[in-house]
Amino acid sequence: MHLHDVWFVLIAVLWTGYFFLEGFDFGVGILTKLLARDRTEKRVLINTIGPVWDGNEVWLISAGAATFAAFPEWYATLFSGFYLPLLIILVCLIVRGVAFEYRAKRPEEGWQRNWETAIFWTSLIPAFLWGVAFGNIVHGVKIDSQFEYVGSFGDLLNPYALLGGLVTLTLFTFHGTVFVGLKTVGEIRERARKLALKVGLVTAVIALVFLLWTQADSGDGKSMVAMIVAVVALLAALVAAQIGREGWAFALSGLTIVAAVVMLFLTLFPNVMPSSLNADWSLTVTNASSSPYTLKIMTWCAGITTPFVLLYQGWTYWVFRKRIGTQHIADAAH
Template identity: 65%
Template sequence: MELTTVWFALIAVLWAGYFLLEGFDFGVGVLLPVLGRDNRERRLLINTIGPVWDGNEVWLIVAGGATFAAFPEWYATLFSGFFLPLLLILVALIIRGVAFEYRGKRDDDRWRRRWDWCIVAGSAVPAVLWGVAFGNIVRGVPLDASHEYVGGFFNLLNPYALLGGLTTLTLFTLHGAVFLALKTDGEMRSRAGRLAAALSWPALVVAAAFLLWTSVAYFDPSGLIIFAAAALSLIGAAVAARFRREGWAFIGTGLTLVLAVAGLFVTLFPNVMPALDPANSLTVDNASSTPYTLTVMTWVAVAFTPIVLAYQGWTYWVFRKRLTVERIPS
């Protein structure tokens, strides 16, 4: 297997890991005013992701760095053409991170409410825009012969991409509700479980619409098989949520997100950024770095990836216990 294909697959793995882990962070943020009825309950919800949310974002940083090093032309075209959406995502992530730190700096309800809404917006905006971005990548974007993006911002807001954004928002919100049911106990666990069961069916409808559109317009037999597996995982998650089996429901929503990313990347291959004119598309061959660069990157990844995975796994193990509102000081 060529190193260009290997790195394409590794970048897909990084995005799958990011959606799996950051997905429930976004869901918890979106649900903060829905499940958190007072300050103690909202602090409980934030504490469920407090030890891990910043570590989960490392997957995004590594995915961006790997794209820059392995496929510099893809990186350049993506970040220039999608500059405004990616800037909005970056600003939203910064605001969310600041809000986590600043909401408790003053003992004032209005101060906390303002930062709580920053957490909601900082979670919802990326949840939507990541779906819009990947929807456009699968659909194809206007590129010229030099692989430069020649469209505008509103070209990205097409119906297919917007449906992709709605799909990621609903899936992340469901993933977050299931995570909260798994991570909390007492009344909050029951409330999150009921909400997860209620959210599972709208998520199924939206995801099925996006899957159908993708299968009809961008048919790929290999991708279709993976998307079908993702649909089955989501159905399984809905059933598990209905019977309050939080562990199985979380496995189901997690598998759905991982398989959805895998299906999108399989549908793309060998393109990394399809153009509306196929002759101008960026592929794993014309967008890649030199073989020497890819070889050095491979050895670095082999050496350091197990260390990073072990550390992050240890973090989740240390903070594995359920949380209750009674443990939150008044």
């Protein structure tokens, strides 16, 4: 295996980790409108992800940086062609971070309500747009012989990509619902379990259609296995959530995300960004990669730093592992 193949796999791992971790905190942000009944319950939901949401975004930064360094041609075409949706995602992530920090800085109800609304929308919009973006990457976009995107923003809003956006939106919401069931006690936990069934069933239908479409379009035997794992894991997560095994439900919903992302990257390889105009104009792991020397240096750096990042994040989740409920909120006004 060449180093450019190794870095394709590593980038796939980074995106998988990002969607697994950021997926549930996007879901929790969406649930502040769908599940919480009052200000105190909204604070409970926000507190479940308070210690970890910013650490989850490290995976996105790492994925973007790795793409820039390992596959500069891919990075240039992706970020120039998808400029508007990626800019929207970036603005949402910035506002979302500010909303988490500023929401409780003042006691006025209007102030807190506005930031809570911001948390909802800046969780929902990226959850949808990430699916649209990856749907286009896998399905293929208008890339010319110079490896430049020559389509329009409207071209990105095709049926396959929009369906991909619905998949990530519903799947992340389900993942967040299961996480809330795992991290809370009392009435919120029970309502999260009931909501998980409804959201999970909708997710299963949409995801099955999308995965079958992907398999029929560009799949093979390996991607078929990943698709089966994703569907089975999602159905098993539904069952686990209903019988009160939230730990298993969360692990299985996470496995659904992992298997789905793995399937997308399996159907993509050896391309990194297929051209819908001419297959010969597609960006591949070969023509889009950096020099072998650059990839070698990157591999050494990643091997040294990655274990420390994993240990730190693991420690954070262990420290903040206990359940919380409305009884743990000292001042309901905040």
